Amino acid sequence: MRRAGVLLLLLAACDGWPESPxxxxxxxxxxxxxxxxxxxxxxxxAAPGPPVDAGLLARGADRYAIHCTPCHGARGAGDGVVVSRGHPPIPPLPADPARSVAAIGTNLGGAHAMADKLDPRDRWAVARHVEALMRAAP
Structure with a gap:
């Protein structure tokens, strides 16, 4: 019983310790x-980026769907869901992969930059995916 009283007294005394600087x-x-x-x-x-293969294009399509489609649309035409809900028209990403990598990082159009969300390899993957989208566009 006496130990408990001493412990309680010691704990009560701790209340006056100074704050850490x-x-x-x-x-x-x-x-x-x-x-x-x-x-x-x-x-x-730096251009030309990583070698283009099926894996890079698949990664680019995946990252594009996550980060870019809401604004730029599935075909890259700037007709994403945000535009259908009143956002001003959004320009498509440039078809030139080196320009796309810069546009993705800084978002030259003035919206959300992706430099903190997409590492350099993913930016190249998205740029190559955009290049393929623009080549396939009618």
Missing amino acids: KPAPPAAPPEGAVPRGAAARARDL
Whole structure:
């Protein structure tokens, strides 16, 4: 019983401990600093991209269906469901794969950029899928 009383007294005394100091905000990187992996990312985004094969095209079709179809439509004509619900017309992605990779990353049309959602290989996959869509368009 006496131990329980001592323990209770010790726990009650813990209430007055000072707060941990808050960490300082991170300093701005020095001028000219390059983020880790930037060179590899730039290399992965450089034309001509990965070799085009059935797997890359299938991955591109899958990623396009998830990320691009709501706005650009299944055929890439800019007639996705958001347009049918009142969004202003959306331009199609460029058929040139290198331009598509840039457009996908920064979304030149002013909507949602996909650089944080699609890694470089997936951007190339989508670009190659768009290229195939534009070739098949009447």
